[in-house]
Each structure stands twice: as structure tokens, then as C-alpha cells.
Amino acid sequence: xxxxxxxxxxxxxxxxxxxxxxxxxxxxxxxxxxxxxxxxxxxxxxxxxxxxxxxxxxxxxxxxxxxxxxxxxxxxxxxxxxxxxxxxxxxxxxxxxxxxxxxxxxxxxxxxxxxxxxxxxxxxxxxxxxxxxxxxxxxxxxxxxxxxxxxxxxxxxxxxxxxxxxxxxxxxxxxxxxxxxxxxxxxxxxxxxxxxxxxxxxxxxxxxxxxxxxxxxxxxxxxxxxxxxxxxxxxxxxxxxxxxxxxxxxxxxxxxxxxxxxxxxxxxxxxxxxxxxxxxxxxxxxxxxxxxxxxxxxxxxxxxxxxxxxxxxxxxxxxxxxxxxxxxxxxxxxxxxxxxxxxxxxxxxxxxxxxxxxxxxxxxxxxxxxxxxxxxxxxxxxxxxxxxxxxxxxxxxxxxxxxxxxxx
Numbered sequence: 214x215x216x217x218x219x220x221x222x223x224x225x226x227x228x229x230x231x232x233x234x235x236x237x238x239x240x241x242x243x244x245x246x247x248x249x250x251x252x253x254x255x256x257x258x259x260x261x262x263x264x265x266x267x268x269x270x271x272x273x274x275x276x277x278x279x280x281x282x283x284x285x286x287x288x289x290x291x292x293x294x295x296x297x298x299x300x301x302x303x304x305x306x307x308x309x310x311x312x313x314x315x316x317x318x319x320x321x322x323x324x325x326x327x328x329x330x331x332x333x334x335x336x337x338x339x340x341x342x343x344x345x346x347x348x349x350x351x352x353x354x355x356x357x358x359x360x361x362x363x364x365x366x367x368x369x370x371x372x373x374x375x376x377x378x379x380x381x382x383x384x385x386x387x388x389x390x391x392x393x394x395x396x397x398x399x400x401x402x403x404x405x406x407x408x409x410x411x412x413x414x415x416x417x418x419x420x421x422x423x424x425x426x427x428x429x430x431x432x433x434x435x436x437x438x439x440x441x442x443x444x445x446x447x448x449x450x451x452x453x454x455x456x457x458x459x460x461x462x463x464x465x466x467x468x469x470x471x472x473x474x475x476x477x478x479x480x481x482x483x484x485x486x487x488x489x490x491x492x493x494x495x496x497x498x499x500x501x502x503x504x505x506x507x508x509x510x511x512x513x514x515x516x517x518x519x520x521x522x523x524x525x526x527x528x529x530x531x532x533x534x535x536x537x538x539x540x541x542x543x544x545x546x547x548x549x550x551x552x553x554x555x556x557x558x559x560x561x562x563x564x565x566x567x568x569x570x571x572x573x574x575x576x577x578x579x580x581x582x583x584x585x586x587x588x589x590x591x592x593x594x595x596x597x598x599x600x601x602x603x604x605x606x607x608x609x610x611x612x613x614x615x616x617x618x619x620x621x
Contacts, residue, residue, distance in 0.1 A: 214549045218557070221568045227254055238565040239263050241556055245270045247290040255290050264559055266552075268298035273325050273539065274475050274500050276397070278308045280390045284382055291316055296555055298323045304538045321555050324541025329548040331460060331482035332541075342461035350450055353423040354520070355466035357459060358408070359474040361431045362394070363401045373398060396498035397473075403492035404472045410513035411490075412440070416448050418517050427452035427462055468523060470516065473500050481506040481536070486523060490516055502538050 215222050221240070223233065230242070231254055239262035247255060247267040258265050275281040282305060291297070291313060299306045299322045306322055330338065358364075362374040371377050375395050379386050415424050426441075426449065428434050437451050452462065459476060460483070463469055469480040469487045480487040489507035491499055510516040541548045556562075 214553060218553055220553075220556075223568070227251075231257055234258065234261050234263065236570060237568050238570055239563070241266060241295075241559070241562065243267070246285075247288075247294060248285065249288050249290070252288075252290055255293050259293060264295040264562060265293060266296040266298065266556075267294055268300075268323075268326070270325075270327065272305050273300050273328070274478060274502060275304075276393055276498050276500055277389075278305055279312075280393055282308045282312065284378070284384070284390065287312070294319055295559065296321055296552075298326075298552065299540075300325050301538045301540045321551065322540050323551045323555075324539050324546065324548045326548050326552075328478065328482050328539060329541050331479060332544060336464070336483070339461050339464045342457075343465040346461055347465045350425050350465075351423050353425045353450075353466055354419075354468045354470065355462055356408070356412075356424060356426045357463070357469060357471045357474065357476040358426065358428045358432060358437075359472050359476070360401050360405055361429050362398045363405065364428075364432045364436055366431060366433050393498060396496050400473070400492040400496050400498050404490055407490060407493075407511075407513045407516070408472075409440070411516050412449060413444065414513070414517070416446060419520070420448070422448065424449045425452055425462070425466070426450070427459060428455055430455045468520060473498070473503055477503045477507045478539070482542075488516060488519055502536070506536060 223230065225233070227244070234242070234257075241264045242258045244251065244255075244265065244267040246269050247265075255265055269285055272278075272281060272285060292315065294316065297309075297316055297320045299309060299320050301324065302322055306320065309320060310317060329335070365371075365374070367373075375391060375398055378384055378394055379391060384390055412424070412426070415422075426437055428437050428451075432455075434451075434453060434455060438453075441449060441451055460479065463476065463480050463485055464483050466485060469476065469485055470490060471477050471480075471487065472490045477487045477489055487507040489503055489509050491504075491509060491511055493511050508519055510519055536542050540546060
């Protein structure tokens with residue numbers, strides 16, 4: 214869509230783009246978030262006379278928008294944005310108006326770009342990948358797990374999300390924000406137990422169905438590998454490609470099962486039947502929007518009965534016409550066109566005949582990218598060789614001394 218409006222478009226990882234713009238004419242840079250880790254990047258972009266545009270891709274759903282916006286957005290970079298992309302008038306924009314009045318003139322309520330791609334008019338983009346998945350798994354029920362707080366890949370210094378937030382953001386341990394995340398951890402523990410019960414009994418309850426488990430990218434996949442290995446399932450499969458988009462998986466499934474997750478919203482945009490497995494009791498950590506657009510269940514037994522009922526009556530409601538939290542839920546509103554319309558109105562954006570400032574810059578930038586790769590590769594070799602060298606210098610016998618053993 215941008216190309217059709219005569220924009221020159223470059224897509225890439227921000228580290229490479231940072232190198233590239235040293236030799237390009239200034240333009241518009243779109244980011245997917247603007248947290249403190251992006252400060253140097255944003256400062257360089259501004260120094261190079263680029264306009265900076267960003268959303269926060271994680272803000273589309275929230276238990277409490279005010280809390281989430283506070284810890285994800287309240288930093289110096291928000292005032293450096295030339296355009297801030299908000300999801301909806303009744304969701305994040307309400308809090309932005311209250312907390313960040315100075316940036317309101319720069320806010321565009323554009324919905325969510327990820328969700329835009331799931332509308333009917335773009336769905337053919339998923340067909341090829343969906344076909345490959347269906348060929349692999351057949352007809353399947355999809356379980357997209359969301360246990361990032363209790364089954365997360367963690368650094369050695371991390372305990373869990375509750376304590377990490379206290380340390381990383383210097384939050385009062387007795388604050389409302391910590392209460393919320395603690396409730397999420399409790400809920401995920403309850404849901405995981407019911408999920409395991411459901412999986413353990415899946416083949417008995419649905420002998421003619423396949424179940425595909427696809428863990429969230431931040432989860433330890435070995436937990437799920439171990440489960441399948443222990444049970445020796447015949448009809449339960451694990452999607453190990455955790456870093457590819459889940460859209461084709463959702464697009465190909467008969468029913469999606471998830472918990473308090475953005476995937477329920479993705480299924481909603483794809484017009485798929487979705488079941489939301491939540492804890493045994495209602496908690497403040499439940500996202501209201503996900504409950505509006507899915508069938509809520511609170512136990513493995515209830516989940517099994519709902520699936521059986523769908524098989525017989527096909528009666529799980531797919532569409533809730535009252536969904537308005539996300540601007541581009543409206544089929545007639547196009548996020549991409551709205552963003553480009555705003556780009557066209559930006560002040561002080563010049564038009565150039567070429568992307569690069571001179572003919573040699575393209576080769577220079579290619580050289581920088583190659584150099585970047587080589588530096589990373591050589592750095593890894595040096596580190597590896599240093600460790601090997603240190604180990605070779607040590608006598609193996611020193612590691613086998615009595616003092617190095619613990620006797621129980």
C-alpha cells in the first residue's frame with residue numbers, strides 16, 4: 214500500500230536499519246515499541262532527521278490498561294514520537310488522554326496492524342502456510358498455551374514475573390500492579406492443571422480428533438515435549454515451530470482453545486470458534502474482551518462438554534457485533550490506509566529520487582552488514598575458544614577432589 218503511494222520501503226531488524234540510515238535520505242521510521250531499551254535507537258533516528266512512528270504491540274489487550282500503559286509506556290521516548298498508533302478509543306486512548314496529554318495531538322487511533330492482516334480481504338496470504346499445516350496435522354483442535362508467567366524461559370537471576378517486575382521497574386511490592394500480576398500467576402497455575410487433565414483424557418474423549426499443542430514462544434517447550442513423551446499419545450501433536458506466526462495454525466483449526474490470550478482475538482478476526490479456559494473462580498486478572506468473544510469454561514470437564522456440544526450442534530457463537538475496543542474491528546476501517554493518510558500530512562517530510570544520498574552508499578551499507586555478521590561470528594569463536602583454553606589449563610584431577618562433592 215505504501216509502494217502504491219510512491220514511498221520507498223525498507224523492512225528489517227532495527228540494528229541493520231540503524232546502520233542503513235547513516236547513508237540514506239531521511240524519511241519515516243516505524244517501530245513496534247518504544248521502551249527504554251530503544252532510547253539510543255530513537256535518538257539516532259531523530260538525529261538523522263527521520264520521523265518516528267510507533268505503537269506498542271503488546272498493548273492490544275490488558276487486564277488493566279492504566280497499569281500496563283504505566284510500566285510499558287511511561288518513559289522519555291513517548292515524547293519523541295511524531296505519531297503514536299493507538300488501538301482504540303475505549304481502550305488505550307482513554308488512558309493516554311489522562312496520563313500523556315502533551316502527546317495527544319500526535320496520536321492516531323488506527324487499531325492494530327497485526328489484526329488488520331486477519332481480515333477477509335487479506336486472508337489469502339495465509340492459504341499456503343495453512344495448507345502445509347493441515348497436510349501435516351489433518352483436521353485438528355488447536356491448543357495455544359499461554360503460560361508465560363509460570364513456564365517461562367528464564368535467566369538465572371529471575372524467579373518469576375511478580376518478583377522480576379518488583380526488581381526491574383522498582384515497583385512497590387504492595388502496589389496494585391504487583392497484585393494484578395500475582396493474580397495472573399495464580400490463575401495460570403490453576404489453568405495449567407486443568408489443561409493437563411484435558412490433554413491426558415483427550416484421546417479417550419475424542420478418539421477421532423487430533424489435538425495440536427502450540428506453546429507460546431516464551432515458554433520452555435521441553436515441558437510439553439516431556440508430557441507427550443511420557444504419555445505416548447497417538448492423536449496429540451506438538452507444534453515445535455514456536456517462532457513462526459500462529460495465524461496459519463489458527464486459520465486451519467476447527468476450534469481454538471486458549472486462556473486469557475491475544476490468540477482469542479486473532480481467532481475472532483479469523484472467524485474461528487474459540488474457547489477460553491480460565492481458572493475455577495473468577496479473578497481480576499481475566500481480560501474482559503477475551504470473554505466477550507469466546508466461550509468461557511472453567512474446568513477440563515466443562516471444556517470437554519463444550520467441544521462435544523459444538524460437534525453435535527455447531528452452536529458456538531463466532532461473532533460479537535458489539536466489539537469496539539479495537540478500532541479496525543470494523544471491516545470498513547483500514548488501518549494501513551489510515552496510517553498512510555497520516556504520513557501524507559506529516560510536516561517537513563521531503564521527497565527524494567533515491568533512497569541513498571550517493572551512489573556509493575548502498576555498497577557501503579552492504580559492507581557494514583557483512584562486517585556486523587563477521588564481528589558477531591568472530592566474537593562467539595573467541596568466547597568459545599577462551600572457555601576451551603581455560604578448561605584445558607585445568608587439571609581434571611582438581612575437579613575430582615573430595616571437597617568438590619556433596620555427600621547426602
